[in-house]
Amino acid sequence: MQFASDNTSGVPDAILDALRAANQGYAMGYGADTYMDALRGRIRALFEAPEAEVFLVSTGSAANAMACASLCPPWGAIYCHRLAHIEVDECGAPEFFTGGAKLTHVAGENGKIDPDALALTLAQSCKGVVHHVQPGLLSLTNLTECGTRYSVAEIAALAEIAHAHGLPVHLDGARFANALVAEGCSPADMTWRAGVDVLCLGGTKNGLFGVEAVIFFNTAQAWEFQLRRKRGGHLPSKHRYLSAQMLAWLEGDLWLNLARNANAMAARLEAGLTEHAQIAYPRGGNMLFATWPRAGHDRLQAVGAQYYLWPDYATFDDPDPIGARLVTSWSTTESDVDHFLTALTGQNALASDRALG
Numbered sequence: 260m261q262f263a264s265d266n267t268s269g270v271p272d273a274i275l276d277a278l279r280a281a282n283q284g285y286a287m288g289y290g291a292d293t294y295m296d297a298l299r300g301r302i303r304a305l306f307e308a309p310e311a312e313v314f315l316v317s318t319g320s321a322a323n324a325m326a327c328a329s330l331c332p333p334w335g336a337i338y339c340h341r342l343a344h345i346e347v348d349e350c351g352a353p354e355f356f357t358g359g360a361k362l363t364h365v366a367g368e369n370g371k372i373d374p375d376a377l378a379l380t381l382a383q384s385c386k387g388v389v390h391h392v393q394p395g396l397l398s399l400t401n402l403t404e405c406g407t408r409y410s411v412a413e414i415a416a417l418a419e420i421a422h423a424h425g426l427p428v429h430l431d432g433a434r435f436a437n438a439l440v441a442e443g444c445s446p447a448d449m450t451w452r453a454g455v456d457v458l459c460l461g462g463t464k465n466g467l468f469g470v471e472a473v474i475f476f477n478t479a480q481a482w483e484f485q486l487r488r489k490r491g492g493h494l495p496s497k498h499r500y501l502s503a504q505m506l507a508w509l510e511g512d513l514w515l516n517l518a519r520n521a522n523a524m525a526a527r528l529e530a531g532l533t534e535h536a537q538i539a540y541p542r543g544g545n546m547l548f549a550t551w552p553r554a555g556h557d558r559l560q561a562v563g564a565q566y567y568l569w570p571d572y573a574t575f576d577d578p579d580p581i582g583a584r585l586v587t588s589w590s591t592t593e594s595d596v597d598h599f600l601t602a603l604t605g606q607n608a609l610a611s612d613r614a615l616g
Contacts, residue, residue, distance in 0.1 A: 369407045
């Protein structure tokens with residue numbers, strides 16, 4: 260019953276097989292391998308973007324921070340939600356790699372930026388005033404840190420506002436596949452057609468060892484990203500072990516099927532929680548935030564269930580109810596979900612009591 264994160268899951272056999280195949284013989288390093296050539300073509304075809312530039316790194320933090328740094332100067336403002344991943348979970352990496360750009364919060368419910376709030380924030384940005392940071396970049400997270408999802412229309416509306424103010428748009432897609440299959444659209448629809456300039460396509464949370472793709476649809480800063488990646492120590496010499504993984508992940512819609520399972524298990528979990536817990540946000544993919552009585556937590560802990568407390572600063576000493584973040588993965592099974600719900604609700608204990616009675 261592992262619901263702490265989709266990072267905790269293993270790797271599908273198809274990825275292991277791809278690595279074994281890539282491990283045979285020799286291959287050129289630093290991204291000059293034939294796997295990367297094939298992957299670049301595959302991503303361009305999937306996203307219907309024949310000119311897109313594609314680069315790989317091994318962590319989401321590196322992908323987001325260096326993508327933002329390539330698009331925003333040190334004196335710029337990166338506009339994001341106060342709960343955006345780059346704000347709450349990157350330990351200052353965007354500020355570090357940009358050389359000092361300021362993360363500027365934009366309001367919105369359920370972890371999503373409100374278009375009117377963005378328009379107002381940009382209108383009051385003091386552009387051209389030397390005493391203030393200058394508008395630099397809009398960053399969106401999909402799925403959001405609240406587990407909600409930006410629709411294609413919502414992304415397009417925000418991107419239109421950003422572009423009208425001369426700002427590029429970065430999309431943190433650590434769980435992009437989950438958002439994509441939930442939205443039921445094409446990769447192109449959720450990215451460049453909606454106004455996204457650079458996408459960080461996450462593979463690690465959806466079945467890969469540690470591979471993230473940074474895809475530049477607007478290629479003006481692609482060369483700068485390459486230099487930042489090398490200078491930042493994120494260009495692996497044995498690059499084929501990254502590109503072979505992601506190539507296998509994208510073949511035959513494996514990446515989408517893995518995300519579909521994660522989303523389906525989250526839907527099953529949500530349905531079971533409805534009568535026994537309070538759900539905090541609308542589910543957009545494979546994450547849920549819920550609160551329930553301490554007794555349920557005690558039963559779950561007794562059977563070894565894993566999940567993070569929510570909010571992050573919560574402890575088991577806090578009074579009822581206790582909140583948790585629950586994340587399903589490509590490898591979560593119906594049995595995992597059902598056992599979790601049984602422990603939470605105490606159904607086994609109730610059945611035993613009835614039998615004894």
